[in-house]
Every structure is written in C-alpha cells, then in structure tokens.
Amino acid sequence: MGCSVYIALVHHPVKNRLGQVVSTAVTNLDIHDLARTAVTYGCDGYVLVSPLLKQREMVRQMASHWLGGDGRARNPTRARAFECLSVSPSLEHAIEWITDSRGQRPWVIATGAGYRSSGVPWSEARARLLDPCQGPALIVFGTGWGLDDDLVDGLCDDTLPAIEAVRERRGYNHLPVRAAVSIVLDRLLGDREATPS
Amino acid sequence: MGCSVYIALVHHPVKNRLGQVVSTAVTNLDIHDLARTAVTYGCDGYVLVSPLLKQREMVRQMASHWLGGDGRARNPTRARAFECLSVSPSLEHAIEWITDSRGQRPWVIATGAGYRSSGVPWSEARARLLDPCQGPALIVFGTGWGLDDDLVDGLCDDTLPAIEAVRERRGYNHLPVRAAVSIVLDRLLGDREATPS
Numbered sequence: 516m517g518c519s520v521y522i523a524l525v526h527h528p529v530k531n532r533l534g535q536v537v538s539t540a541v542t543n544l545d546i547h548d549l550a551r552t553a554v555t556y557g558c559d560g561y562v563l564v565s566p567l568l569k570q571r572e573m574v575r576q577m578a579s580h581w582l583g584g585d586g587r588a589r590n591p592t593r594a595r596a597f598e599c600l601s602v603s604p605s606l607e608h609a610i611e612w613i614t615d616s617r618g619q620r621p622w623v624i625a626t627g628a629g630y631r632s633s634g635v636p637w638s639e640a641r642a643r644l645l646d647p648c649q650g651p652a653l654i655v656f657g658t659g660w661g662l663d664d665d666l667v668d669g670l671c672d673d674t675l676p677a678i679e680a681v682r683e684r685r686g687y688n689h690l691p692v693r694a695a696v697s698i699v700l701d702r703l704l705g706d707r708e709a710t711p712s
Numbered sequence: 713m714g715c716s717v718y719i720a721l722v723h724h725p726v727k728n729r730l731g732q733v734v735s736t737a738v739t740n741l742d743i744h745d746l747a748r749t750a751v752t753y754g755c756d757g758y759v760l761v762s763p764l765l766k767q768r769e770m771v772r773q774m775a776s777h778w779l780g781g782d783g784r785a786r787n788p789t790r791a792r793a794f795e796c797l798s799v800s801p802s803l804e805h806a807i808e809w810i811t812d813s814r815g816q817r818p819w820v821i822a823t824g825a826g827y828r829s830s831g832v833p834w835s836e837a838r839a840r841l842l843d844p845c846q847g848p849a850l851i852v853f854g855t856g857w858g859l860d861d862d863l864v865d866g867l868c869d870d871t872l873p874a875i876e877a878v879r880e881r882r883g884y885n886h887l888p889v890r891a892a893v894s895i896v897l898d899r900l901l902g903d904r905e906a907t908p909s
Contacts, residue, residue: 517879544741548888555887557879592886637904645878679903681842682714682754689789690752690894691745697891698898706876707834707899 517644519559519617519651520704522696523609524549526565528663539658541570546577548693550596556700559651562609563602571602606655606670613651621653625671626699627661628688634674641703654703656696675699714841716756716814716848717901719893720806721746723762725860736855738767743774745890747793753897756848759806760799768799803852803867810848818850822868823896824858825885831871838900851900853893872896 524545527538546563553561565571578597580586587594603609614620624640643649655662655671667674678690678698690698721742724735743760750758762768775794777783784791800806811817821837840846852859852868864871875887875895887895 520879548890551886551888552891554884555875555891556877592884595884596886678752678898680753680897680901681903682717682901687751687789687792689748689793691748691890693745693888693890694749694752694894697887697894698902700877701875701895701898702902702904704877704879705895705899706878 517557517647517704518649520557520644521560521562521613521621521651521653522549522553522558522700523562523564523603523606523653523655524692524696525606525655525657525662525666526563526567526570528666529657529659530661530663532660534660536663537659538565538567541565541574542658543577545658545693546574546600547593547596549696550600551593552697552700554596554599556704558599558700560601560613561599562612563600564604564606564609565602566604571604574600574602606666610653610670613653617651619650621651622649622673623653623655623671625655625662625667625674626695627657627667627674628677628690628695629661630674631677634676637676637702640673640675644703654699656692656699658692714754714844714901715846717754717841718757718759718810718818718848718850719746719750719755719897720759720761720800720803720850720852721889721893722803722852722854722859722863723760723764723767725863726854726856727858727860729857731857733860734856735762735764738762738771739855740774742855742890743771743797744790744793746893747797748790749894749897751793751796753901755796755897757798757810758796759809760797761801761803761806762799763801768801771797771799803863807850807867810850814848816847818848819846819870820850820852820868822852822859822864822871823892824854824864824871825874825887825892826858827871828874831873834873834899837870837872841900851896853889853896855889
C-alpha cells in the first residue's frame, strides 16, 4: 500500500548551534531507533549519510553483528530492523542509489524545526505517500541543529512544516531527531483510526 | 489550553521478553529524550518510576547537573527540559503525588503494543486532554517488553490502542519507548493543521 518510502539521516552538511556547517558523529541509539521505527512504518530503507569513511565502516560493522548469526539468534526482530539500513557518503549519492533501485528519482522532502510557516501540508504529503501510483519518496532528517540550507535548496523538492504542538509552551520546540522521525512517520504513515472492539 | 498532562516511564513492574516481571535499568537517553519531548508538547511533568534507590539517585544527580550553573549555562534549553522531570519509587506513589499537587486523582491511561483492539479511541482521549475543564491526566509507558498486566488492571483507568501503521509490514511492531512516547504525545497533543503560508 502506497509508494516506496525511504528515510535519510544526514550527519553532513548540518548546522551546529552557531549555524556553522559541520559533520556530526553517528549516535548508536539513532541507528537502532530509526531502523525499528522505519520498519514498523513499512519504510523501504533507512539511509545513514556520513562523509566520514570510519563512521560508515563502524555502522556497517554494527549492522553485521545484528544481521549475523549471534546477533540474529539473540534478537531476531532487531535483525529485521537492521535489514533496512544502508550507509551513504552524501545525500546526493543516496538519491542516486534510490533512483537506480527504483528507476525513478525520489520525491525528496526535507524536515526541520525551522520550517514554521512553509512546506507541503501534512495531509497532501500523506496522500501522496499512500498513493501506490506515485514514485518513490525520500524523507530527509538532519542531526545537530538541522540540515544545511544549501543542501535543502540544492537537492530537496519540498519541505514539511515544523512539528508543532497544540499546547506548545513558551515556544519550546527541541525534539530529539529520534522523536522527530517517529512523529513525521506517524503523521504520514500512521493509522490513527484504531477504535475499541 | 487543555488539562494538566503528565507522563510516567515505568521501570518496574514491567515484563521481559519471556513475560516475567522485572525491573529495567534507567537509560540515559530516555531521560533526555522524554524530557525534551514532554516539554515540547506542553506536558506538566515527566515522572521516572523506579523502585531502585540508586537509580533514582543517579537520575537526580544527572538532573542537578543540567539544572545547575554549568549545565544550564552550556545548554539552557536542556535545563528547561529537565525542569519537568521528577522521580518516584512506584506508579502508585506518582499517582498520589499528582493527586496531592492537583487536588484530584489523575485519569491514568496505560499504553502498550499489546492493546491491539481495545482501549479509549485516540480522538476521545485527545478531546479529553484538550478540554481545560477536565482534571489531570497521567499517560503511562512501560520499558522492557511493556507494563505488567496487574499494574494496569490495578492502577490504570484506561488503555490507549497500540500504535499502528497503515503500511505495517509483516506485523513488525517494535517501536522504541522513545518513539512510542513521541507518537502518543503527537497523536494526543500535536497540531497537524499547519499549512503553507
């Protein structure tokens, strides 16, 4: 049901708290959490983007533990989560890889807490992702203080609005990227219709 | 806007993968993530429940770092998140504490991946939480393999349905508790109406 959906977690180029472009380090729990969430929501892939070879090697090594005999025997559901994980040196490379796999360039959607009053509405993005006649989609998340603006301008087709709360308190909006990924996937691919039996 | 909302993260009594009742260890990132998410969604408090004194002391020590001079100067937004954190030896004690603070016993709602076809519908729970005339509410999350059934039967008034995805793949539903908290708060307190300017 719906088109192919991928998520990317970008470690470079992203902003630090001063707005400078930096590379962030891979966080172990991001790998586990995003893989579990992506598979729960039926995503086709989770691409971890880092230009640093050592970081990509570390991720591959960790994945091979969970995908291999010992890890898989100990926790088969974690192995299934890691099956959706791949690594890429750049967002451009990730887009090319999806284009090659699916025969069509994905619709690339950037996310960020800064996109307050702009972007494709949630309902429109959801309708598109749940339409099996649409081509693939790639939802892009930034680590640190968010995706570099030039990256978004150069490679992304649309932005999603910032996640907002009804009861937002004194403008506090500092969600961990793990929370942002969960909420975005639930808004776009979640089933909220469940009713009591 | 809306009533007072608290969340609790329970480390005992919860189930392990064999269904046995255990105590789990506190995870550092859970404290940060849940505090940030709770404050973003305007929650009034995040109660970490553990019967183990050493664990509660460790959490208090960590909180005092972020709330104190050095931590606060380095990351003021993290300090604001930690302001909502408290610790409690049991869910019963947490409920009593909220009852004392608010002059009324909270509506206690359990969450879990096992509550597939039961519970108060999302729309009903959301309407109640966004109604300022309602008393306080406490949303309860379990670590490990979920809340102990006797705890839910004995202390909780309702359960929320399991989080489900439209594109759920081969029945895979293994969300990290950090993801579950984010998604539940967004379903109950999120603003999905944001449209492009």
